[in-house]
Amino acid sequence: MAEITTLFWDIGGVVLTNGWDRYSRRDAAAVFHFDYEEFQDRHDLTFPAFDSGHITLNEYLDRTLFYRARAFTRQEFTNFMFAQSREYTETRAVLSAVARSGKYFVGAINNEPFELNEYRIRAFNLRREFLVFFSSCYVHSRKPEETIFRIALEVTQRPPEQCLFIDDRPLNLESPRRLGINVIHHEKPEQLRAELRNHGVEV
Numbered sequence: 001m002a003e004i005t006t007l008f009w010d011i012g013g014v015v016l017t018n019g020w021d022r023y024s025r026r027d028a029a030a031v032f033h034f035d036y037e038e039f040q041d042r043h044d045l046t047f048p049a050f051d052s053g054h055i056t057l058n059e060y061l062d063r064t065l066f067y068r069a070r071a072f073t074r075q076e077f078t079n080f081m082f083a084q085s086r087e088y089t090e091t092r093a094v095l096s097a098v099a100r101s102g103k104y105f106v107g108a109i110n111n112e113p114f115e116l117n118e119y120r121i122r123a124f125n126l127r128r129e130f131l132v133f134f135s136s137c138y139v140h141s142r143k144p145e146e147t148i149f150r151i152a153l154e155v156t157q158r159p160p161e162q163c164l165f166i167d168d169r170p171l172n173l174e175s176p177r178r179l180g181i182n183v184i185h186h187e188k189p190e191q192l193r194a195e196l197r198n199h200g201v202e203v
Contacts, residue, residue, distance in 0.1 A: 002161040004182065004199050007098060008134070008152055010143075011110040013168035014186050015095055016124060017086045019116045024084040031080065032072050039064055050113045053137035057115040082119050090189035094196070097203045099129035104201070107132040109152055109165065111142050132156070143167070146175040153179065164199055166192065 012018040025043065029036035042064040050060040061074055099106045108130045112120070114137040121127060134152045141147035153160055160180035167173055173183040184195045196203050 001200075002159070004104070004162060004164050004201050006105040006107070006156060006158040006163040007201065008107050008109045008163060008165045008176075008181075009095060009130075010165075010167040010169075010172065010186070011108050011120070011126070012112065014166060015088060015092055015126070016120060017084065017088070019085055019112055019120060020081055024081070027084075028077070028080055032070075032077065034065065034070070048142070051111055051136050052140050052142055053114050054140065057113065060113070078115075081116065082123075085116075085120050085123065087124055088189075091186070091192065094189055094193050094203055095129050098196070098201060101202050105156060105158065106130055107134060107152065107156065109134045109143065109148060109167075111136040113137055143172040144169075144175050146179065149176045149179055149181065153181075164196075164201065 009015060018024070025040065026036055029039060046055070046060055046063045049055045050057070057078065058074070061077065065077065066074060095106070098104055106129055108126070110117070110133070112135050117133070117135045117137050121133065132155070134148060134155070136142040136148065139148055139151050141151065149165070153163070161182070164182040164184065165173070165176045166184045166186050168186045170185055173185060177183050182199060184192065186192050193203050
């Protein structure tokens with residue numbers, strides 16, 4: 001087995017909560033008193049472009065909510081969206097230990113719309129651990145497609161067998177596995193720590 005030199009981490013669902021998932025959207029409908037099903041239909045059609053950096057947050061909101069008058073403002077809704085993010089402190093501690101060792105190249109491969117991604121990087125000081133962010137909004141490709149993983153390999157110039165990718169969704173592990181990247185299905189911090197050690201990663 002090749003020595004692991006490079007670790008790519010998912011962010012939402014691993015290091016932080018998901019940025020804008022169905023639970024957050026349901027909560028938003030309850031707080032702001034709009035029709036969730038109608039919003040969800042528009043979200044499903046609009047989100048892939050938003051997530052891939054092809055439209056802005058304002059365009060997403062125009063299509064999903066502000067195509068008609070609302071009793072709340074765009075800024076109030078945006079503030080709510082951003083406030084849904086929380087840190088998983090135990091998993092962050094594992095990430096920090098890996099980064100602090102100085103032995104590994106640590107990058108993120110994550111699906112995230114531009115404005116939310118920028119906010120989360122800044123608010124949670126993710127630059128402390130991550131040297132690079134292969135975010136869907138930057139590279140205009142999303143997991144689970146192979147393209148985003150190929151870009152990560154090509155830009156970092158790392159051979160796949162020396163790379164390890166961590167994600168909480170099994171589907172997102174299939175493309176990197178086909179490319180020869182080692183993978184871990186993240187379920188809980190102690191399991192992640194044990195599997196990293198099984199791959200020879202010091203934590």
